[in-house]
Amino acid sequence: MKLLVTGGAGFIGSAFVRLAVKNRWASRLINLDKLTYAGNLENLISIEKDPGYRFVHGDICDSALVRLVLEEERPDAIVHFAAESHVDRSILGPAAFVETNVRGTFALLEAARALKTPRFLHVSTDEVYGSIDEPDDADEAYPLKPSSPYSASKAGSDLLALSYVTTFKLPVVVTRASNNYGPFQFPEKLIPLMISNAMDDKPLPIYGDGMQIRDWLFVEDHCRAIWAALNHGQVGEIYNIGGSRALPNREVVQLILAQLDKPLSLMTPVTDRPGHDRRYAITTEKIEQATGWHAEVPFEQGLAETIQWYRENRAWTARVKSGEYLGYYENNYSHR
Numbered sequence: 001m002k003l004l005v006t007g008g009a010g011f012i013g014s015a016f017v018r019l020a021v022k023n024r025w026a027s028r029l030i031n032l033d034k035l036t037y038a039g040n041l042e043n044l045i046s047i048e049k050d051p052g053y054r055f056v057h058g059d060i061c062d063s064a065l066v067r068l069v070l071e072e073e074r075p076d077a078i079v080h081f082a083a084e085s086h087v088d089r090s091i092l093g094p095a096a097f098v099e100t101n102v103r104g105t106f107a108l109l110e111a112a113r114a115l116k117t118p119r120f121l122h123v124s125t126d127e128v129y130g131s132i133d134e135p136d137d138a139d140e141a142y143p144l145k146p147s148s149p150y151s152a153s154k155a156g157s158d159l160l161a162l163s164y165v166t167t168f169k170l171p172v173v174v175t176r177a178s179n180n181y182g183p184f185q186f187p188e189k190l191i192p193l194m195i196s197n198a199m200d201d202k203p204l205p206i207y208g209d210g211m212q213i214r215d216w217l218f219v220e221d222h223c224r225a226i227w228a229a230l231n232h233g234q235v236g237e238i239y240n241i242g243g244s245r246a247l248p249n250r251e252v253v254q255l256i257l258a259q260l261d262k263p264l265s266l267m268t269p270v271t272d273r274p275g276h277d278r279r280y281a282i283t284t285e286k287i288e289q290a291t292g293w294h295a296e297v298p299f300e301q302g303l304a305e306t307i308q309w310y311r312e313n314r315a316w317t318a319r320v321k322s323g324e325y326l327g328y329y330e331n332n333y334s335h336r
């Protein structure tokens with residue numbers, strides 16, 4: 001299979017590319033990435049010399065470029081990760097989210113339609129369902145009620161992608177995953193931010209009461225699920241992907257502090273995020289039954305591996321926490 005991956009220099013995309021090359025999922029893999037603040041070619045050093053791999057530096061919103069790459073490569077499938085992905089940044093500046101997540105997905109769908117790409121997997125998120133009250137768990141038919149510009153832009157792109165199945169018969173599959181964690185995650189998201197701040201004995205900012213609930217999914221489990229959905233998912237269907245491990249944020253941070261042997265006093269309550277979703281919870285029976293996939297990595301094991309990776313890769317973290325990151329950190333945290 002010849003695969004075109006978008007956003008393959010980011011956290012999840014790069015994990016997918018590393019696994020795809022290692023497991024020979026594709027004979028040729030093209031990675032189209034704009035290298036925003038979140039894109040990092042260091043994440044791909046282990047596979048960049050593979051003869052089947054090609055990197056294209058470009059923007060998915062650039063219709064002419066996207067079309068050219070598809071014409072040159074004629075991939076059997078597109079796996080579309082590229083997005084602006086962080087809720088707090090979507091509150092500070094929503095424009096890039098509408099641009100990349102909605103207009104960029106549109107440009108990609110149009111090119112895939114023109115070139116009759118045989119398969120298009122659109123990577124989405126459980127955040128499109130919004131906050132879910134107990135005792136509900138959202139299945140794939142649950143109403144969409146996104147709360148942030150990030151999740152609204154993802155819901156918009158999901159609907160656009162699905163409309164291409166109905167109207168143009170483009171063979172699209174949509175996946176919606178819960179919160180990912182693992183090595184190479186940019187330290188703006190909860191787990192890598194807390195690990196790296198704790199390692200530096202810096203305060204750990206806890207939004208509101210810290211009792212918001214997230215379901216945690218190890219990034220490689222997510223990538224395996226995407227691969228399973230790409231191969232065995234039905235066209236026009238949506239598949240939730242979760243780790244079946246729901247925890248309040250406080251508990252996650254306490255586990256991190258315990259593993260790093262750091263004091264709980266580093267936890268610092270700060271003003272809550274506007275529109276903060278209280279609870280995410282999804283069912284995953286559909287993908288399990290359709291593909292045989294199930295999450296393999298228990299949270300404690302995945303977290304230990306992740307912490308170990310950040311311990312061993314302090315230079316990577318120091319590099320991504322310089323430059324642009326400092327301005328973001330100041331903007332997002334100094335007034336709280």
Ligand code: NAD
Binds near residue numbers: 033038124154178
């Ligand atoms: P990330 O922010 O780490 O990486 C995003 C990648 O996309 C970067 O390499 C960036 O350079 C690239 N990119 C951004 N705009 C682009 C553009 N206009 N053109 C080309 N490339 C562009 O994101 P991530 O956490 O790896 O998330 C990947 C996908 O998975 C996203 O679609 C996200 O919505 C979805 N998702 C993420 C999570 C999570 O917990 N992180 C959970 C569920 C779904």
Ligand code: TYD
Binds near residue numbers: 212213
């Ligand atoms: P995040 O990793 O941003 O993912 P999402 O908001 O997309 O679920 O945040 C996970 C949870 O952690 C969320 O409830 C917000 C909370 N959080 C904090 O309490 N402090 C922080 O500094 C960050 C980044 C997140």
